[in-house]
Amino acid sequence: MLRYTLMRLGIFAGCLLVVWGLVYAGAFPRGFGDSNPFWVLLLSLVLSAPISFVVLRKERDRASVQVSQRVDRMKANIEANRSQEDEAVDEADQAQAQAPGQAQTSS
Numbered sequence: 001m002l003r004y005t006l007m008r009l010g011i012f013a014g015c016l017l018v019v020w021g022l023v024y025a026g027a028f029p030r031g032f033g034d035s036n037p038f039w040v041l042l043l044s045l046v047l048s049a050p051i052s053f054v055v056l057r058k059e060r061d062r063a064s065v066q067v068s069q070r071v072d073r074m075k076a077n078i079e080a081n082r083s084q085e086d087e088a089v090d091e092a093d094q095a096q097a098q099a100p101g102q103a104q105t106s107s
Contacts (some may be wrong), residue, residue: 004063008052015048016040 019040028043052071 001063001067004056004059007056007059008048011046011055012048014066015051016044019044019047 019028023036023040029039
């Protein structure tokens, strides 16, 4: 997941540099008044999103498989803990059920 995030940030940084250069070269409008940095950031976000969607498809699929495997392991661990707790409760119930019966036979 970290790799995917870093790759996505890299694509955004590349788009930011390209857009910044094109704005100062005059190919794109400079924005309204003091809005130039916001305009450049917004345009960079808009351009990097579809590029990331297409270019990072395999990486995104790999990251989603890792996340789903981690979730499956966590679910299995939770279920194992639940069953251990149920077994401990059952054993305690059995011990309590046997204790009164033993007290009656020993009298």
